[in-house]
Amino acid sequence: MSFLVFINDLPSCVSAGTKTRLFAEINSVEDQIILQTDLDAISRWNQDWQMNFNTDKCFKMNFTTKKTIKTSPNTLCQKTLEATHSHPYLGLKFCDNLRWKEHISEVTNSCKKILGVIRRNFKACPTYIKSCLYLSLIQPKLTYESAAWIPSTNEERHQLDMIQRSAARLCYNNYSREASVTQMLNQLEWPSLDTCRLITRLSLMYRITHNLVDIDWQDPLTRPTRMTRRHHPSSIRVNSATYANSFFPWTIPHWNGLPHDILDIPDYKNFKTAIRDYLN
Structure with a gap:
């Protein structure tokens, strides 16, 4: 053919x-x-x-x-x-109202099923085994292609965070109301989902500005016209504030707030490592 x-x-x-x-x-x-x-x-x-x-x-x-x-x-x-009204494409659920509520619901329902499988079959396993299962089977689903989407309401963010908090309880087999899930998460050293999404978006921003991906960013974005103490040669200005939760308007303030020594890193792999160390 x-x-x-x-x-x-x-x-x-x-x-x-x-x-x-x-x-x-x-x-x-x-x-x-x-x-x-x-x-x-x-x-x-x-x-x-x-x-x-x-x-x-x-x-x-x-x-x-x-x-x-x-x-x-x-x-x-x-x-x-x-x-x-909605349709899946490459693992994402697109809706005609430009919101991600249906996508987030599908992701969280899928993760709940995986949590159930882990709970039934790995209950007696050590904490680090169940932690590895979460990091390899569930967290990637919660952050998959998160450069393209982001929870726009507290309710949507709560849906996603509850999956991670349920996984932390599962790791310690501790479902007591008096138990501190925040303390469990700190002991497991899991990054927050907000941090994971930010790392994904900043990493893509690095690839865009260094022409490592075929995305034309010169039209919606510009470099600052003059350098100040707040600006850096890698700083970027957004030409439009439309759709504040879309990639460029949401990511640019975080990008411009990065330390200069991180923005100056010439290698993508080293940049991603530095971003993780800086945010965690």
Whole structure:
């Protein structure tokens, strides 16, 4: 199957200026017309190459914070695309209201099941064994791709933190109401989930500013125009404060607050080690 031929030929059938991506940015009625025109072109391309799209797995989702939006139906291969409120993609649950409540609920429910398995099968194991199980099976799920999402309410943060606190009780087989879970967490030396998310975001910020990932950051961000005691050559200024919990607006203040000796580290691995030591 000449998959590369298909991929290379696909962009040539859509409108000039259109890129074949996962998402389409629609700002006007004209954009909606262009989108449907391109979907029709892709449908013809699909027929010409005899490569059938699985339209049962194709959905339409409008990302917006507006209460009401005007949209027109879209069809692909003579099938109207079903509108959906949320949809999973690469391990994340995206919602049309740009919130992560459903994703966090799915993650915490999955972690509760794993905790139940550990509780039933490893109850008699030493504390360090159960700690290793948490760090390898549960914590990665709680922080997976946390550069892209973050709990926006205290309730969502509490949902995630309760998983870690339940795991600490499990490690010590101590479910007494008088027991201090905070003391258990300190003895286990587990970093807080807030710290884990911050490390993930700062690490990605380092990779972006050092061109280690293919993300264009020059448009939304700029370097400070003049150096002061608060600024450093690696400091960054956000051009827009829209969506304060999204990656750049949320991460930049933490990035600019890092010590100069950490920002000057030329190697990514050493930078990540220094960040962990600094935050823990």
